[in-house]
Amino acid sequence: MEHHNITPQSDLEGILFDESAEPKALPLSLLEHITSGFSRGEEIGNGGFATVYKGMLDNGMVAVKKLFGTVDLDEKKFSEEIRCLMKAKHKNIVRFLGYCADTQGEMVDCGGKLVLADVRQRLLCFEYLPKGSLDKHITDASCGLEWRERYQIINGICDGLYYLHQKHIVHLDLKPGNILLDNNMIPKISDFGLSRCFDENQTRTIASKVIGTMGYLAPEFCSVRQITVKSDIYSLGTIIIEIITGEKGYADVANVRQAIHSNIKA
Template identity: 50%
Template sequence: MNTEDDKQTVLSTLPKDLPLDFLKTITDQFSDNRVIGKGAFGTVYTGTMPDGQTIAVKKLAENAPIARDKIFNNEVQNIMAYRHENIVKLVGFCHEGQKKVVLNNGRYIVADVYEGLLCYEYLPKGSLQKNLFDKPINMAWDTRFKIIKGICDGLLFLHRIPIIHMDLKPQNILLANNMTPKIADFGLSRLFGQEQTRANTQNVVGSYGYIAPEYLYRGEISTQSDIYSLGLLIIETTTGEKNTPKQNEPSAREFIEREVTVCIEIGLECVDIDRKKRPSIESIVERLGRCCANLTMDGIEMDRDNPFV
Protein backbone atom coordinates (compact mmCIF):
# COMPACT_ATOMS: atom_id res chain seq x y z
CA MET A 1 0.00 0.00 0.00
CA ASN A 2 1.35 3.42 -0.94
CA THR A 3 1.92 6.02 1.75
CA GLU A 4 1.23 9.72 1.26
CA ASP A 5 4.93 10.29 0.53
CA ASP A 6 4.88 7.66 -2.24
CA LYS A 7 2.15 9.40 -4.23
CA GLN A 8 3.47 11.25 -7.24
CA THR A 9 2.54 14.90 -7.43
CA VAL A 10 3.31 17.58 -9.99
CA LEU A 11 5.96 18.88 -7.59
CA SER A 12 7.74 15.53 -7.36
CA THR A 13 8.14 15.41 -11.15
CA LEU A 14 9.74 18.85 -11.42
CA PRO A 15 13.46 19.54 -11.29
CA LYS A 16 14.78 21.01 -8.07
CA ASP A 17 15.97 24.08 -9.97
CA LEU A 18 12.64 25.74 -10.79
CA PRO A 19 12.15 28.43 -13.48
CA LEU A 20 11.49 31.96 -12.27
CA ASP A 21 8.51 32.36 -14.61
CA PHE A 22 6.95 29.23 -13.12
CA LEU A 23 7.28 30.59 -9.57
CA LYS A 24 5.83 33.92 -10.68
CA THR A 25 2.82 32.10 -12.15
CA ILE A 26 2.04 29.98 -9.09
CA THR A 27 2.29 33.04 -6.77
CA ASP A 28 0.20 35.31 -9.03
CA GLN A 29 3.30 37.41 -9.82
CA PHE A 30 4.23 37.51 -6.12
CA SER A 31 0.90 39.08 -5.23
CA ASP A 32 0.46 40.82 -1.86
CA ASN A 33 -2.57 38.57 -1.37
CA ARG A 34 -0.21 35.60 -1.31
CA VAL A 35 2.07 36.94 1.43
CA ILE A 36 2.17 34.74 4.56
CA GLY A 37 5.27 36.16 6.20
CA LYS A 38 7.94 38.85 6.03
CA GLY A 39 11.35 39.11 7.63
CA ALA A 40 14.78 40.66 7.29
CA PHE A 41 15.82 38.00 4.78
CA GLY A 42 12.79 38.03 2.49
CA THR A 43 9.07 37.65 1.93
CA VAL A 44 7.22 34.31 1.91
CA TYR A 45 4.31 33.66 -0.46
CA THR A 46 1.97 30.74 -0.98
CA GLY A 47 2.30 29.08 -4.35
CA THR A 48 -0.40 26.85 -5.82
CA MET A 49 0.86 24.01 -8.01
CA PRO A 50 -1.11 22.89 -11.10
CA ASP A 51 -2.46 19.89 -9.13
CA GLY A 52 -3.64 22.13 -6.28
CA GLN A 53 -0.78 21.39 -3.90
CA THR A 54 0.39 24.42 -1.89
CA ILE A 55 4.04 25.28 -1.30
CA ALA A 56 5.75 28.21 0.42
CA VAL A 57 7.97 30.39 -1.79
CA LYS A 58 10.51 32.69 -0.13
CA LYS A 59 11.74 35.59 -2.27
CA LEU A 60 15.04 36.73 -0.79
CA ALA A 61 15.38 40.45 -0.06
CA GLU A 62 17.92 42.58 -1.90
CA ASN A 63 18.73 44.55 1.27
CA ALA A 64 19.06 41.62 3.69
CA PRO A 65 21.54 41.94 6.62
CA ILE A 66 23.89 39.57 4.78
CA ALA A 67 24.41 39.07 1.05
CA ARG A 68 21.47 37.48 -0.75
CA ASP A 69 23.72 34.94 -2.49
CA LYS A 70 25.17 33.85 0.86
CA ILE A 71 21.68 33.33 2.32
CA PHE A 72 20.70 31.34 -0.77
CA ASN A 73 23.80 29.15 -0.63
CA ASN A 74 23.39 28.54 3.11
CA GLU A 75 19.80 27.37 2.68
CA VAL A 76 20.43 25.13 -0.32
CA GLN A 77 23.72 23.68 0.95
CA ASN A 78 22.60 23.07 4.50
CA ILE A 79 19.12 21.59 4.14
CA MET A 80 18.53 20.43 0.55
CA ALA A 81 20.21 17.06 1.09
CA TYR A 82 18.90 16.39 4.60
CA ARG A 83 15.55 14.93 5.64
CA HIS A 84 14.24 14.87 9.21
CA GLU A 85 10.77 15.06 10.69
CA ASN A 86 11.69 18.22 12.62
CA ILE A 87 13.49 20.07 9.81
CA VAL A 88 11.43 21.97 7.25
CA LYS A 89 11.68 20.37 3.81
CA LEU A 90 13.24 22.38 1.00
CA VAL A 91 11.54 21.20 -2.20
CA GLY A 92 13.04 23.52 -4.80
CA PHE A 93 14.95 26.70 -5.55
CA CYS A 94 15.56 29.29 -8.24
CA HIS A 95 18.65 31.39 -8.93
CA GLU A 96 17.96 33.13 -12.20
CA GLY A 97 19.24 36.35 -13.70
CA GLN A 98 17.15 39.03 -15.38
CA LYS A 99 18.10 42.17 -17.25
CA LYS A 100 17.32 45.23 -15.14
CA VAL A 101 18.12 48.93 -15.28
CA VAL A 102 20.14 49.83 -12.18
CA LEU A 103 21.96 52.93 -10.92
CA ASN A 104 25.74 52.51 -10.93
CA ASN A 105 28.12 55.38 -10.04
CA GLY A 106 25.51 57.97 -10.91
CA ARG A 107 24.61 56.34 -14.24
CA TYR A 108 21.80 53.99 -15.21
CA ILE A 109 23.03 50.77 -16.78
CA VAL A 110 21.49 47.48 -17.87
CA ALA A 111 22.78 44.64 -15.71
CA ASP A 112 22.04 41.01 -14.92
CA VAL A 113 20.34 40.93 -11.51
CA TYR A 114 19.93 37.49 -9.96
CA GLU A 115 16.81 36.61 -8.01
CA GLY A 116 17.10 34.09 -5.20
CA LEU A 117 14.00 32.05 -4.34
CA LEU A 118 13.53 29.06 -2.05
CA CYS A 119 10.56 26.69 -2.05
CA TYR A 120 9.47 24.77 1.05
CA GLU A 121 6.73 22.46 2.16
CA TYR A 122 3.72 24.54 3.23
CA LEU A 123 2.80 24.35 6.92
CA PRO A 124 -0.61 26.00 7.43
CA LYS A 125 -0.37 26.19 11.23
CA GLY A 126 2.31 28.85 10.85
CA SER A 127 5.09 29.63 13.30
CA LEU A 128 5.47 28.93 16.99
CA GLN A 129 5.59 32.72 17.43
CA LYS A 130 2.11 33.04 15.97
CA ASN A 131 0.63 30.19 18.01
CA LEU A 132 2.24 31.19 21.31
CA PHE A 133 2.14 34.98 21.19
CA ASP A 134 0.71 36.73 18.11
CA LYS A 135 -2.61 34.85 18.01
CA PRO A 136 -2.24 32.56 21.02
CA ILE A 137 -4.19 29.33 21.08
CA ASN A 138 -5.14 27.28 24.11
CA MET A 139 -2.17 24.95 23.81
CA ALA A 140 -2.21 21.93 26.12
CA TRP A 141 0.95 20.94 27.94
CA ASP A 142 1.11 17.70 25.95
CA THR A 143 1.40 19.81 22.79
CA ARG A 144 3.97 22.16 24.34
CA PHE A 145 6.11 19.24 25.44
CA LYS A 146 5.81 17.66 21.98
CA ILE A 147 7.01 20.93 20.43
CA ILE A 148 9.95 21.23 22.84
CA LYS A 149 11.01 17.63 22.28
CA GLY A 150 10.64 17.94 18.49
CA ILE A 151 12.80 21.07 18.37
CA CYS A 152 15.46 19.29 20.43
CA ASP A 153 15.34 16.20 18.17
CA GLY A 154 15.74 18.41 15.11
CA LEU A 155 18.66 20.29 16.64
CA LEU A 156 20.34 17.00 17.62
CA PHE A 157 20.12 15.93 13.97
CA LEU A 158 21.70 19.21 12.82
CA HIS A 159 24.49 19.21 15.39
CA ARG A 160 25.51 15.68 14.46
CA ILE A 161 26.20 16.79 10.85
CA PRO A 162 27.37 19.33 12.23
CA ILE A 163 25.28 22.34 11.21
CA ILE A 164 24.92 25.35 13.53
CA HIS A 165 21.56 27.05 12.92
CA MET A 166 22.46 30.45 14.44
CA ASP A 167 18.92 31.86 14.44
CA LEU A 168 16.68 29.69 16.61
CA LYS A 169 13.61 31.65 17.72
CA PRO A 170 9.81 31.15 17.74
CA GLN A 171 9.44 32.76 14.28
CA ASN A 172 11.73 30.10 12.81
CA ILE A 173 9.87 27.11 14.23
CA LEU A 174 7.01 26.10 11.93
CA LEU A 175 4.18 23.79 12.99
CA ALA A 176 2.58 21.02 10.94
CA ASN A 177 -1.14 20.24 11.20
CA ASN A 178 -0.42 17.73 13.98
CA MET A 179 1.70 20.41 15.75
CA THR A 180 4.97 18.68 14.90
CA PRO A 181 7.62 21.43 15.02
CA LYS A 182 10.00 21.97 12.12
CA ILE A 183 13.14 24.11 12.33
CA ALA A 184 13.21 26.59 9.43
CA ASP A 185 15.20 29.52 8.01
CA PHE A 186 18.80 28.46 7.58
CA GLY A 187 20.01 31.76 6.14
CA LEU A 188 22.55 32.27 8.96
CA SER A 189 23.48 28.61 9.41
CA ARG A 190 27.06 27.37 9.42
CA LEU A 191 28.28 23.98 8.20
CA PHE A 192 31.28 22.91 10.27
CA GLY A 193 33.93 20.37 9.35
CA GLN A 194 33.72 17.09 11.24
CA GLU A 195 36.63 18.03 13.53
CA GLN A 196 35.59 21.69 13.90
CA THR A 197 33.93 22.74 17.15
CA ARG A 198 34.25 26.53 17.15
CA ALA A 199 34.62 29.49 14.79
CA ASN A 200 34.94 33.26 15.10
CA THR A 201 33.42 36.09 13.11
CA GLN A 202 33.38 39.86 13.23
CA ASN A 203 30.04 40.01 11.43
CA VAL A 204 27.51 39.27 14.17
CA VAL A 205 24.02 38.89 12.70
CA GLY A 206 20.95 37.44 14.37
CA SER A 207 17.93 38.15 16.53
CA TYR A 208 18.71 40.14 19.66
CA GLY A 209 17.32 38.46 22.72
CA TYR A 210 18.18 35.01 21.35
CA ILE A 211 21.88 35.53 20.59
CA ALA A 212 24.37 33.81 22.90
CA PRO A 213 26.55 36.35 24.76
CA GLU A 214 29.86 34.90 23.54
CA TYR A 215 28.65 35.31 19.94
CA LEU A 216 27.20 38.78 20.50
CA TYR A 217 30.27 40.20 22.29
CA ARG A 218 33.17 38.10 20.97
CA GLY A 219 31.89 36.63 17.70
CA GLU A 220 32.39 33.04 18.96
CA ILE A 221 30.29 30.41 17.17
CA SER A 222 29.75 26.84 18.38
CA THR A 223 26.95 24.36 18.94
CA GLN A 224 26.53 26.02 22.32
CA SER A 225 25.40 29.19 20.50
CA ASP A 226 22.31 27.22 19.43
CA ILE A 227 21.90 25.75 22.91
CA TYR A 228 21.54 29.26 24.37
CA SER A 229 18.75 30.09 21.91
CA LEU A 230 17.18 26.69 22.54
CA GLY A 231 17.01 27.44 26.25
CA LEU A 232 14.97 30.56 25.58
CA LEU A 233 12.70 28.61 23.25
CA ILE A 234 12.12 25.97 25.92
CA ILE A 235 11.31 28.55 28.58
CA GLU A 236 8.95 30.48 26.28
CA THR A 237 7.15 27.37 25.09
CA THR A 238 6.78 26.12 28.66
CA THR A 239 5.55 29.37 30.24
CA GLY A 240 3.87 31.09 27.28
CA GLU A 241 0.32 30.63 28.62
CA LYS A 242 -1.14 30.54 32.14
CA ASN A 243 -3.34 27.57 33.01
CA THR A 244 -5.23 26.54 36.11
CA PRO A 245 -4.66 22.93 37.30
CA LYS A 246 -7.64 20.71 38.09
CA GLN A 247 -8.19 20.44 41.80
CA ASN A 248 -9.29 16.79 41.62
CA GLU A 249 -6.34 15.40 39.66
CA PRO A 250 -3.29 15.53 41.91
CA SER A 251 -1.55 12.69 40.05
CA ALA A 252 -1.95 14.35 36.68
CA ARG A 253 -0.80 17.67 38.09
CA GLU A 254 2.17 15.99 39.73
CA PHE A 255 3.29 14.50 36.42
CA ILE A 256 2.77 17.75 34.51
CA GLU A 257 4.71 19.68 37.14
CA ARG A 258 7.52 17.15 36.82
CA GLU A 259 7.70 17.70 33.05
CA VAL A 260 7.47 21.47 33.42
CA THR A 261 10.23 21.44 36.04
CA VAL A 262 12.53 19.41 33.78
CA CYS A 263 11.92 21.77 30.84
CA ILE A 264 12.56 24.90 32.91
CA GLU A 265 15.70 23.37 34.43
CA ILE A 266 17.02 22.53 30.96
CA GLY A 267 16.10 25.98 29.67
CA LEU A 268 17.94 27.72 32.50
CA GLU A 269 21.02 25.52 32.02
CA CYS A 270 21.02 26.34 28.30
CA VAL A 271 21.21 30.10 28.91
CA ASP A 272 24.19 29.89 31.29
CA ILE A 273 26.52 32.81 30.58
CA ASP A 274 29.44 30.34 30.50
CA ARG A 275 29.06 28.36 27.27
CA LYS A 276 31.06 25.46 28.74
CA LYS A 277 28.37 24.90 31.38
CA ARG A 278 25.52 24.61 28.85
CA PRO A 279 24.31 21.02 28.25
CA SER A 280 24.85 19.24 24.95
CA ILE A 281 21.86 18.54 22.72
CA GLU A 282 22.47 14.79 23.31
CA SER A 283 21.98 15.17 27.06
CA ILE A 284 18.89 17.35 26.55
CA VAL A 285 17.21 14.79 24.28
CA GLU A 286 18.12 12.01 26.73
CA ARG A 287 16.59 13.87 29.68
CA LEU A 288 13.39 14.63 27.79
CA GLY A 289 13.21 10.99 26.74
CA ARG A 290 13.53 9.85 30.35
CA CYS A 291 10.77 12.27 31.30
CA CYS A 292 8.47 10.71 28.67
CA ALA A 293 9.34 7.19 29.86
CA ASN A 294 8.30 8.06 33.42
CA LEU A 295 4.70 8.41 32.26
CA THR A 296 4.53 4.71 31.40
CA MET A 297 6.58 3.51 34.35
CA ASP A 298 4.55 5.45 36.89
CA GLY A 299 1.24 4.34 35.42
CA ILE A 300 -0.18 7.87 35.75
CA GLU A 301 -3.48 8.45 33.98
CA MET A 302 -4.29 11.95 32.83
CA ASP A 303 -6.10 14.00 30.22
CA ARG A 304 -3.15 14.56 27.86
CA ASP A 305 -5.30 16.65 25.51
CA ASN A 306 -5.94 19.38 28.06
CA PRO A 307 -4.46 18.69 31.48
CA PHE A 308 -4.71 22.25 32.78
CA VAL A 309 -8.32 23.16 32.03
Protein backbone atom coordinates in the same frame (compact mmCIF):
# COMPACT_ATOMS: atom_id res chain seq x y z
CA MET B 1 17.83 29.62 -18.94
CA GLU B 2 18.35 26.47 -20.99
CA HIS B 3 15.40 24.23 -21.75
CA HIS B 4 16.72 21.16 -19.89
CA ASN B 5 16.76 23.15 -16.60
CA ILE B 6 13.06 24.01 -16.77
CA THR B 7 11.03 22.06 -14.22
CA PRO B 8 7.27 22.04 -14.94
CA GLN B 9 4.69 22.38 -12.21
CA SER B 10 3.97 18.65 -12.28
CA ASP B 11 7.61 17.93 -11.42
CA LEU B 12 7.44 20.28 -8.42
CA GLU B 13 4.29 18.47 -7.28
CA GLY B 14 6.19 15.21 -7.64
CA ILE B 15 8.95 16.50 -5.34
CA LEU B 16 6.35 17.75 -2.85
CA PHE B 17 4.62 14.38 -2.53
CA ASP B 18 7.72 12.17 -2.76
CA GLU B 19 9.73 12.63 0.44
CA SER B 20 12.67 10.74 -1.08
CA ALA B 21 12.94 13.20 -4.00
CA GLU B 22 15.91 15.56 -4.10
CA PRO B 23 15.46 19.37 -4.33
CA LYS B 24 15.89 20.79 -7.84
CA ALA B 25 16.71 24.04 -9.60
CA LEU B 26 13.38 25.74 -10.41
CA PRO B 27 12.71 28.33 -13.13
CA LEU B 28 11.73 31.83 -12.10
CA SER B 29 8.71 31.68 -14.44
CA LEU B 30 7.25 28.73 -12.48
CA LEU B 31 7.64 30.44 -9.10
CA GLU B 32 6.11 33.64 -10.50
CA HIS B 33 3.16 31.68 -11.89
CA ILE B 34 2.27 29.77 -8.70
CA THR B 35 2.50 32.93 -6.54
CA SER B 36 0.40 35.05 -8.97
CA GLY B 37 3.42 37.16 -9.83
CA PHE B 38 4.55 37.40 -6.19
CA SER B 39 1.24 39.02 -5.35
CA ARG B 40 0.85 40.81 -2.04
CA GLY B 41 -2.31 38.78 -1.52
CA GLU B 42 -0.18 35.61 -1.40
CA GLU B 43 2.26 36.92 1.23
CA ILE B 44 2.46 34.71 4.33
CA GLY B 45 5.59 36.12 5.95
CA ASN B 46 7.99 39.04 5.81
CA GLY B 47 11.42 39.43 7.39
CA GLY B 48 14.51 41.56 7.18
CA PHE B 49 15.91 39.84 4.10
CA ALA B 50 13.01 38.13 2.32
CA THR B 51 9.28 37.81 1.75
CA VAL B 52 7.56 34.42 1.83
CA TYR B 53 4.64 33.71 -0.52
CA LYS B 54 2.11 30.89 -0.75
CA GLY B 55 2.45 29.00 -4.01
CA MET B 56 -0.66 27.28 -5.40
CA LEU B 57 -0.19 24.01 -7.29
CA ASP B 58 -2.92 21.90 -8.88
CA ASN B 59 -2.68 19.35 -6.08
CA GLY B 60 -1.07 21.14 -3.18
CA MET B 61 0.62 24.25 -1.82
CA VAL B 62 4.23 25.31 -1.28
CA ALA B 63 6.00 28.27 0.33
CA VAL B 64 8.31 30.43 -1.80
CA LYS B 65 10.94 32.58 -0.07
CA LYS B 66 12.03 35.51 -2.25
CA LEU B 67 15.13 37.37 -1.14
CA PHE B 68 14.84 41.13 -1.40
CA GLY B 69 16.33 42.49 -4.62
CA THR B 70 17.59 45.57 -2.79
CA VAL B 71 19.84 43.47 -0.58
CA ASP B 72 23.42 43.08 -1.75
CA LEU B 73 23.12 39.34 -2.21
CA ASP B 74 26.15 37.41 -1.07
CA GLU B 75 26.42 34.45 -3.47
CA LYS B 76 28.60 32.52 -1.04
CA LYS B 77 26.01 32.98 1.72
CA PHE B 78 23.16 31.93 -0.60
CA SER B 79 25.11 28.82 -1.64
CA GLU B 80 25.82 28.01 2.02
CA GLU B 81 22.11 28.18 2.86
CA ILE B 82 21.29 25.80 0.02
CA ARG B 83 24.09 23.44 1.11
CA CYS B 84 22.70 23.34 4.66
CA LEU B 85 19.16 22.77 3.41
CA MET B 86 20.22 19.93 1.08
CA LYS B 87 21.87 18.15 4.04
CA ALA B 88 18.96 18.63 6.44
CA LYS B 89 16.31 15.93 5.96
CA HIS B 90 14.32 15.20 9.10
CA LYS B 91 10.68 15.13 10.20
CA ASN B 92 11.31 18.17 12.43
CA ILE B 93 12.97 20.27 9.74
CA VAL B 94 10.98 22.02 7.02
CA ARG B 95 11.27 20.17 3.70
CA PHE B 96 13.35 21.94 1.09
CA LEU B 97 11.94 21.45 -2.42
CA GLY B 98 14.08 23.60 -4.70
CA TYR B 99 15.84 26.85 -5.45
CA CYS B 100 16.13 29.51 -8.15
CA ALA B 101 19.20 31.58 -9.03
CA ASP B 102 18.15 33.74 -11.96
CA THR B 103 20.23 36.63 -13.36
CA GLN B 104 19.10 38.81 -16.25
CA GLY B 105 20.43 41.99 -17.81
CA GLU B 106 18.02 44.92 -17.49
CA MET B 107 18.23 48.64 -18.20
CA VAL B 108 18.11 50.55 -14.90
CA ASP B 109 18.34 54.22 -13.95
CA CYS B 110 21.71 55.07 -12.39
CA GLY B 111 21.96 58.76 -11.50
CA GLY B 112 19.67 59.77 -14.32
CA LYS B 113 21.49 57.61 -16.84
CA LEU B 114 20.23 54.29 -18.18
CA VAL B 115 22.76 51.49 -17.81
CA LEU B 116 22.61 47.73 -18.42
CA ALA B 117 22.86 45.94 -15.09
CA ASP B 118 22.56 42.37 -13.87
CA VAL B 119 19.34 41.91 -11.87
CA ARG B 120 19.54 38.87 -9.62
CA GLN B 121 16.58 36.87 -8.33
CA ARG B 122 17.28 34.38 -5.53
CA LEU B 123 14.44 32.19 -4.27
CA LEU B 124 13.92 29.06 -2.18
CA CYS B 125 10.91 26.71 -2.22
CA PHE B 126 9.62 24.71 0.78
CA GLU B 127 6.68 22.64 1.92
CA TYR B 128 3.77 24.79 3.12
CA LEU B 129 2.89 24.45 6.81
CA PRO B 130 -0.66 25.65 7.53
CA LYS B 131 -0.39 26.39 11.26
CA GLY B 132 2.25 29.06 10.75
CA SER B 133 5.07 29.87 13.16
CA LEU B 134 5.30 28.92 16.84
CA ASP B 135 5.41 32.53 18.05
CA LYS B 136 1.76 32.93 17.03
CA HIS B 137 0.75 30.06 19.35
CA ILE B 138 2.69 30.98 22.48
CA THR B 139 0.26 32.53 24.96
CA ASP B 140 -0.15 32.82 28.70
CA ALA B 141 0.53 29.53 30.49
CA SER B 142 -3.08 29.38 31.76
CA CYS B 143 -4.53 29.11 28.24
CA GLY B 144 -3.62 28.33 24.65
CA LEU B 145 -1.60 25.17 24.04
CA GLU B 146 -2.30 22.18 26.25
CA TRP B 147 0.59 20.75 28.24
CA ARG B 148 0.84 17.66 26.02
CA GLU B 149 1.07 19.87 22.94
CA ARG B 150 3.80 21.95 24.58
CA TYR B 151 5.74 18.80 25.41
CA GLN B 152 5.31 17.49 21.85
CA ILE B 153 6.60 20.76 20.41
CA ILE B 154 9.58 20.93 22.78
CA ASN B 155 10.46 17.30 22.05
CA GLY B 156 10.21 17.84 18.29
CA ILE B 157 12.43 20.93 18.35
CA CYS B 158 15.02 19.02 20.38
CA ASP B 159 14.97 16.11 17.93
CA GLY B 160 15.37 18.43 14.94
CA LEU B 161 18.20 20.39 16.55
CA TYR B 162 20.01 17.21 17.60
CA TYR B 163 19.83 16.01 13.99
CA LEU B 164 21.26 19.29 12.70
CA HIS B 165 24.18 19.12 15.12
CA GLN B 166 24.85 15.50 14.13
CA LYS B 167 25.11 16.83 10.57
CA HIS B 168 27.53 19.56 11.77
CA ILE B 169 25.00 22.34 11.08
CA VAL B 170 24.68 25.26 13.49
CA HIS B 171 21.39 27.09 12.94
CA LEU B 172 22.29 30.43 14.59
CA ASP B 173 18.79 31.94 14.47
CA LEU B 174 16.65 29.52 16.44
CA LYS B 175 13.54 31.31 17.74
CA PRO B 176 9.74 30.73 17.79
CA GLY B 177 9.34 32.70 14.55
CA ASN B 178 11.60 30.20 12.77
CA ILE B 179 9.75 27.11 13.99
CA LEU B 180 6.75 26.18 11.83
CA LEU B 181 3.86 23.86 12.71
CA ASP B 182 1.96 21.40 10.54
CA ASN B 183 -1.69 20.39 10.88
CA ASN B 184 -0.81 18.01 13.72
CA MET B 185 1.20 20.70 15.55
CA ILE B 186 4.46 18.92 14.71
CA PRO B 187 7.27 21.52 14.84
CA LYS B 188 9.69 21.97 11.96
CA ILE B 189 12.80 24.15 12.14
CA SER B 190 13.07 26.65 9.28
CA ASP B 191 15.09 29.62 7.95
CA PHE B 192 18.71 28.60 7.49
CA GLY B 193 19.81 31.99 6.17
CA LEU B 194 22.39 32.47 8.94
CA SER B 195 23.34 28.81 9.40
CA ARG B 196 26.87 27.43 9.20
CA CYS B 197 27.85 23.99 7.91
CA PHE B 198 30.97 22.88 9.79
CA ASP B 199 33.54 20.46 8.42
CA GLU B 200 33.44 17.03 10.06
CA ASN B 201 36.20 17.80 12.59
CA GLN B 202 35.35 21.47 13.08
CA THR B 203 33.81 22.51 16.42
CA ARG B 204 33.88 26.31 16.36
CA THR B 205 34.47 29.41 14.29
CA ILE B 206 34.43 33.19 14.78
CA ALA B 207 31.78 35.35 13.09
CA SER B 208 32.80 38.62 11.48
CA LYS B 209 29.86 40.35 13.18
CA VAL B 210 27.03 39.60 15.61
CA ILE B 211 24.14 37.95 13.75
CA GLY B 212 20.83 36.51 14.88
CA THR B 213 17.99 37.78 17.05
CA MET B 214 18.59 39.55 20.36
CA GLY B 215 17.10 37.69 23.29
CA TYR B 216 18.04 34.32 21.80
CA LEU B 217 21.80 34.87 21.40
CA ALA B 218 24.26 33.12 23.71
CA PRO B 219 26.38 35.53 25.83
CA GLU B 220 29.67 34.17 24.47
CA PHE B 221 28.49 34.84 20.94
CA CYS B 222 27.53 38.43 21.77
CA SER B 223 30.88 39.09 23.48
CA VAL B 224 33.46 37.29 21.31
CA ARG B 225 31.31 36.18 18.31
CA GLN B 226 32.31 32.53 18.87
CA ILE B 227 30.04 30.07 17.03
CA THR B 228 29.59 26.55 18.43
CA VAL B 229 26.62 24.18 18.81
CA LYS B 230 26.22 25.72 22.28
CA SER B 231 24.94 28.85 20.53
CA ASP B 232 21.85 26.89 19.46
CA ILE B 233 21.45 25.21 22.87
CA TYR B 234 21.16 28.60 24.54
CA SER B 235 18.46 29.61 22.03
CA LEU B 236 16.68 26.30 22.65
CA GLY B 237 16.58 26.94 26.41
CA THR B 238 15.05 30.36 25.84
CA ILE B 239 12.39 28.88 23.55
CA ILE B 240 11.52 26.17 26.10
CA ILE B 241 11.02 28.82 28.79
CA GLU B 242 8.70 30.76 26.46
CA ILE B 243 6.68 27.63 25.61
CA ILE B 244 6.27 26.72 29.29
CA THR B 245 5.53 30.19 30.67
CA GLY B 246 3.90 31.83 27.66
CA GLU B 247 6.16 34.84 28.28
CA LYS B 248 8.87 36.43 26.16
CA GLY B 249 12.20 37.57 27.54
CA TYR B 250 14.22 36.26 30.42
CA ALA B 251 11.79 34.64 32.86
CA ASP B 252 12.64 34.17 36.53
CA VAL B 253 13.37 30.53 37.45
CA ALA B 254 10.60 30.66 40.07
CA ASN B 255 8.11 31.65 37.34
CA VAL B 256 9.17 28.69 35.21
CA ARG B 257 8.74 26.29 38.12
CA GLN B 258 5.35 27.76 38.93
CA ALA B 259 4.23 27.41 35.32
CA ILE B 260 5.27 23.74 35.25
CA HIS B 261 3.53 23.09 38.57
CA SER B 262 0.33 24.78 37.35
CA ASN B 263 0.29 22.78 34.09
CA ILE B 264 0.86 19.47 35.89
CA LYS B 265 -1.98 20.20 38.34
CA ALA B 266 -4.26 21.13 35.44
